[in-house]
Amino acid sequence: MSVKNTSKNYGTIAKWFHWGTAVLFLVSYLSIYYEIWFTPGLPPPGVPRDPAYWTSLQIHLSIGVSIAVLVILRIIWRIINRQPNEEAGSKLEHLAARAGHYALYAIMIIQPILGYIGTSVNTEYFFLFEISKFEETALFASVVSDGLGMTFQEFEVPIDFLHKEVFGRWLIWILILGHTSAAFYHHFVKRDRTIYKMTNNKKHSE
Numbered sequence: 707m708s709v710k711n712t713s714k715n716y717g718t719i720a721k722w723f724h725w726g727t728a729v730l731f732l733v734s735y736l737s738i739y740y741e742i743w744f745t746p747g748l749p750p751p752g753v754p755r756d757p758a759y760w761t762s763l764q765i766h767l768s769i770g771v772s773i774a775v776l777v778i779l780r781i782i783w784r785i786i787n788r789q790p791n792e793e794a795g796s797k798l799e800h801l802a803a804r805a806g807h808y809a810l811y812a813i814m815i816i817q818p819i820l821g822y823i824g825t826s827v828n829t830e831y832f833f834l835f836e837i838s839k840f841e842e843t844a845l846f847a848s849v850v851s852d853g854l855g856m857t858f859q860e861f862e863v864p865i866d867f868l869h870k871e872v873f874g875r876w877l878i879w880i881l882i883l884g885h886t887s888a889a890f891y892h893h894f895v896k897r898d899r900t901i902y903k904m905t906n907n908k909k910h911s912e
């Protein structure tokens with residue numbers, strides 16, 4: 707198995723990025739819905755925070771930040787690496803596959819940014835170190851306060867709407883469902899090597 711991509715397969719590093727990110731997405735969803743469904747949520751001022759609420763929220767934030775860092779490294783790796791050859795298919799299928807992959811890259815960048823700029827708490831990155839919330843940065847002061855003349859409370863409404871309702875509840879699910887359906891369509895209907903390219907299975911490869 708090669709570290710770099712070959713004409714037939716994704717290499718070890720591309721596979722780790724791919725499956726590692728898929729697991730991070732899953733844990734990101736599990737942690738935030740655990741927080742929303744099973745913990746009391748943000749307490750009113752003066753009331754102590756519930757530890758399960760804070761831990762599950764911080765896991766969500768830390769994982770989101772990790773996805774953002776990983777996607778940058780992944781894109782660099784993709785640029786300096788060759789792409790495996792595409793399986794046979796119509797022009798439209800190739801176009802749809804490429805558009806789908808670019809859209810997945812886009813959500814891996816946009817969703818963590820929306821989460822970060824819309825949150826009212828600092829990120830305690832896996833409880834190792836703290837990342838200041840956007841509201842406390844110079845960028846917020848110059849762009850949002852001075853530039854747009856908005857308070858954080860006004861600014862977070864549309865941002866939270868995009869992060870939670872548009873991307874979190876709908877867009878990401880639609881893209882991932884489309885992506886996995888396409889992978890299974892290749893495997894079970896077209897019976898080509900698409901899934902093997904992204905797994906360790908050596909079937910039909912050189």
Ligand code: HEM
Nearest residue numbers: 734738767770771773814817818821822825829870874875
């Ligand atoms: C790709 C990464 C991410 C994904 C897939 C994601 C997804 C989600 C989802 C599904 C929700 C709940 C939506 C609902 O209300 O039904 C949510 C809420 C939230 N996310 Fe993210 N998120 C990501 C990254 C981030 C980051 C990086 C931050 C901040 C640093 C963040 C902060 C929040 C906050 C504060 C909430 C609201 C929690 C609450 O309602 O108590 N997210 N996110």
Ligand code: HEM
Nearest residue numbers: 727728731784803807810811882885886889900901903904
């Ligand atoms: C069970 C879930 C998943 C399966 C079965 C799966 C399968 C695959 C396969 C077979 C490929 C190779 C496609 C090709 O070369 O034509 C691929 C590529 C890709 N997948 Fe997934 N995937 C899954 C989850 C995810 C998730 C959750 C994300 C991100 C949110 C994701 C993002 C991508 C991206 C961006 C590519 C393109 C890689 C590149 O060429 O740079 N996948 N996936």
